[in-house]
Amino acid sequence: MDSETRRHIDAYGAVQGVGMRPYVFRLAAGLGLRGYVTNSTGGVHIEVEGDQGRVREFELRLPQELPAPASIATMEQRTLAPCGYSDFRIVDSLPTGAPTAVILPDLATCPACLNELLDPAMRRFGYPFTNCTHCGPRYSIITGIPYDRANTTMAAFILCEDCRREYFDPGDRRFHAQPIACPRCGPALDAAVQAAVRVLSDGGIVALKGIGGYQLLCDALTDEAVSRLRTRKHREEKPLAVMFPDMRMLKRYALIDRGEEQILASPAAPIVLLRKAGETLAWQVSRSSPWIGAMLPYSPLHHLLLQAYGKPLVATSGNVSDEPIVTDDDDARERLSSIADAFVTHNRPIARPVDDSVVRSIQGRVTVLRRARGYAPLPVLQPKPLLRVLALGAHLKNTVAIAVDRQVFVSQHIGDLDTAEAFRAFQRAIKDLCTLYAFEPELVACDLHPQYRSTLFAETLGVPVVRVQHHMAHVAACAAENDITGPYLGVAWDGTGYGTDGTIWGSEFFDVAGAQFRRIGHLRPFRLLGGDAAARDARRVAYSMLRDIGLDWPFGWTRNEEVILRRMHQGATNPPWSTGMGRLFDAAAAISGLATENRFEGQAAMSLEAAIGLNGDDDRYPVEIDGQVIDWRPVIAALLHDRQAGENPPTLARRFHNTLVAVLLDMAQRVGRRQVVLSGGCFQNAYLVAKSIERLEAAGFRVATHQRIPPNDGGISLGQAVLAG
Numbered sequence: 001m002d003s004e005t006r007r008h009i010d011a012y013g014a015v016q017g018v019g020m021r022p023y024v025f026r027l028a029a030g031l032g033l034r035g036y037v038t039n040s041t042g043g044v045h046i047e048v049e050g051d052q053g054r055v056r057e058f059e060l061r062l063p064q065e066l067p068a069p070a071s072i073a074t075m076e077q078r079t080l081a082p083c084g085y086s087d088f089r090i091v092d093s094l095p096t097g098a099p100t101a102v103i104l105p106d107l108a109t110c111p112a113c114l115n116e117l118l119d120p121a122m123r124r125f126g127y128p129f130t131n132c133t134h135c136g137p138r139y140s141i142i143t144g145i146p147y148d149r150a151n152t153t154m155a156a157f158i159l160c161e162d163c164r165r166e167y168f169d170p171g172d173r174r175f176h177a178q179p180i181a182c183p184r185c186g187p188a189l190d191a192a193v194q195a196a197v198r199v200l201s202d203g204g205i206v207a208l209k210g211i212g213g214y215q216l217l218c219d220a221l222t223d224e225a226v227s228r229l230r231t232r233k234h235r236e237e238k239p240l241a242v243m244f245p246d247m248r249m250l251k252r253y254a255l256i257d258r259g260e261e262q263i264l265a266s267p268a269a270p271i272v273l274l275r276k277a278g279e280t281l282a283w284q285v286s287r288s289s290p291w292i293g294a295m296l297p298y299s300p301l302h303h304l305l306l307q308a309y310g311k312p313l314v315a316t317s318g319n320v321s322d323e324p325i326v327t328d329d330d331d332a333r334e335r336l337s338s339i340a341d342a343f344v345t346h347n348r349p350i351a352r353p354v355d356d357s358v359v360r361s362i363q364g365r366v367t368v369l370r371r372a373r374g375y376a377p378l379p380v381l382q383p384k385p386l387l388r389v390l391a392l393g394a395h396l397k398n399t400v401a402i403a404v405d406r407q408v409f410v411s412q413h414i415g416d417l418d419t420a421e422a423f424r425a426f427q428r429a430i431k432d433l434c435t436l437y438a439f440e441p442e443l444v445a446c447d448l449h450p451q452y453r454s455t456l457f458a459e460t461l462g463v464p465v466v467r468v469q470h471h472m473a474h475v476a477a478c479a480a481e482n483d484i485t486g487p488y489l490g491v492a493w494d495g496t497g498y499g500t501d502g503t504i505w506g507s508e509f510f511d512v513a514g515a516q517f518r519r520i521g522h523l524r525p526f527r528l529l530g531g532d533a534a535a536r537d538a539r540r541v542a543y544s545m546l547r548d549i550g551l552d553w554p555f556g557w558t559r560n561e562e563v564i565l566r567r568m569h570q571g572a573t574n575p576p577w578s579t580g581m582g583r584l585f586d587a588a589a590a591i592s593g594l595a596t597e598n599r600f601e602g603q604a605a606m607s608l609e610a611a612i613g614l615n616g617d618d619d620r621y622p623v624e625i626d627g628q629v630i631d632w633r634p635v636i637a638a639l640l641h642d643r644q645a646g647e648n649p650p651t652l653a654r655r656f657h658n659t660l661v662a663v664l665l666d667m668a669q670r671v672g673r674r675q676v677v678l679s680g681g682c683f684q685n686a687y688l689v690a691k692s693i694e695r696l697e698a699a700g701f702r703v704a705t706h707q708r709i710p711p712n713d714g715g716i717s718l719g720q721a722v723l724a725g
């Protein structure tokens with residue numbers, strides 16, 4: 001049945017010993033839904049299955065009709081394939097082993113606190129550190145467990161009479177709100193919001209101490225201001241996130257559906273990728289990209305500033321280039337003073353860096369692309385207990401994870417481990433996670449790549465090391481967050497990962513049964529001319545592939561370049577072999593005339609996806625699958641033919657995507673596993689994911705995609721933890 005769905009909901013907050021399970025039972029059973037509700041040490045876990053409309057109604061009513069003492073601080077939801085529950089039942093509490101308290105993520109300002117903030121009659125009028133039990137900082141201020149005020153960075157602020165009364169009054173919204181504060185007793189700003197507004201109006205840049213780190217802000221409607229920020233921050237090309245004063249203004253600049261609206265307004269309040277529409281921001285914000293990374297104010301300080309300013313602001317991490325986000329005040333003065341014209345800081349310390357999260361809605365499912373503020377460190381629950389594994393993640397978009405019995409705690413996004421500064425942040429994050437959960441690993445999991453800093457670091461810890469192949473980790477992460485235990489076809493498509501044969505992989509098909517991975521398919525290998533240079537210059541990959549079929553790159557090189565590339569292609573300098581799907585995207589983008597280079601990871605592939613537009617037919621290119629090898633040569637030849645025949649780039653882009661979907665379907669039919677699991681950075685592509693789900697499901701397959709955990713390398717640590725554990 002098409003209209004049946006299954007949703008898994010993890011609810012956190014005051015949800016234990018408050019009659020939650022009977023309440024959920026009545027609500028679900030009353031709506032005729034099937035499934036279960038259960039408790040763990042951290043929260044309440046619910047599964048509801050049934051008619052889509054009723055499941056939706058359940059999710060809307062769940063937080064609204066709670067029994068009096070209960071409150072849900074935050075929820076994580078995901079869509080799963082229906083599994084045929086026969087009724088709704090209350091299930092015994094899940095034993096999660098060690099009594100690990102769940103630490104809540106930082107929660108966006110709730111409507112009640114926002115009202116107080118803006119009401120001149122209230123004692124917290126205009127107070128930028130207003131919060132309550134439903135909202136406010138959590139993970140970014142916690143210094144130890146248990147979570148009480150003494151174990152937060154608020155410890156030094158002694159409650160005043162009024163706050164104390166609220167804190168101890170069970171009838172008050174601030175009953176036991178650990179970060180409770182007011183103008184008399186709490187933290188204070190060291191600069192006026194009005195001064196920051198003046199700097200911004202003049203096109204200046206403001207460094208603002210936010211929730212999980214410093215942010216850099218500037219006017220999002222003035223190219224001059226944004227250019228200045230880009231130059232000073234050494235960020236040439238990558239799109240910048242924008243904070244809008246409210247939903248109404250945001251809707252003037254972007255297409256937004258009901259699901260996206262809910263995510264934006266949720267306690268996690270992440271950056272959501274939306275399609276540009278209507279009025280335009282300064283071109284420099286996201287240049288030719290068709291998407292805006294948009295968010296709403298999520299702390300009282302942001303609300304005050306955005307209301308006073310009244311226009312959208314670029315709000316990007318406070319750092320230079322790709323370094324870790326700055327959290328410390330002295331560090332900020334040192335590292336950000338060459339970028340910012342003014343500072344807005346305060347005296348509430350930040351315990352650990354927590355960047356803004358980034359999500360995208362794909363076919364109505366939230367897919368987290370960067371997991372940090374609002375989500376970290378909520379655990380991913382596993383069906384069976386795991387060994388105590390510390391997983392070190394990948395080299396790019398690094399996260400680390402620890403497995404504690406049935407729970408895996410994935411750290412917040414740490415970043416690329418290219419610089420010494422980033423590597424120190426990585427080490428700090430590991431220490432921090434282990435200290436918080438009093439965790440001592442019995443195993444360390446890392447990537448197979450022998451030269452990764454994280455791999456070398458693993459060897460120094462004095463604990464047995466398990467090396468996990470990159471793409472197996474991708475696939476295992478997706479299976480883990482979708483509760484898949486049976487055999488499945490695992491597909492990992494990304495740019496780069498070290499293969500078990502020492503070459504670069506990235507288009508893997510695995511037949512997976514238990515912990516057994518059999519590699520049963522991949523792209524025909526091609527040479528990366530100039531190694532890393534080929535990952536930046538999409539034309540080099542196109543050239544290499546065209547030469548493999550005896551064709552030339554017809555769009556111009558200098559004579560010199562041509563000579564060098566030709567020699568490399570013949571084997572000079574021994575260029576590495578690759579089967580990375582990300583590179584095939586690059587070649588297709590270059591031949592289509594849509595992109596020539598990757599000035600940030602995935603740029604060329606993004607322009608290819610963006611070119612497709614919203615609708616289109618299902619035509620595609622021929623492709624040959626010979627045993628395990630997917631031969632891209634007919635695809636590349638056809639792309640070039642179409643381009644030279646004058647077809648427009650959107651058509652080429654669509655045909656290319658459809659071809660890949662056909663490859664997935666073909667492989668799935670060959671292997672014959674009913675369950676298909678899609679992972680890897682290529683599956684951040686909404687068109688690819690949507691079409692794959694559509695075609696595979698129509699053919700009777702079940703498709704699991706990432707939702708809570710990133711499809712990109714941010715998900716690797718989870719996969720490593722699960723496979724090693």
Ligand code: ZN
Nearest residue numbers: 110113132135
């Ligand atoms: Zn609140």
Ligand code: ZN
Nearest residue numbers: 160163182185
């Ligand atoms: Zn107070």
Ligand code: FE
Nearest residue numbers: 494497681713
């Ligand atoms: Fe990857």
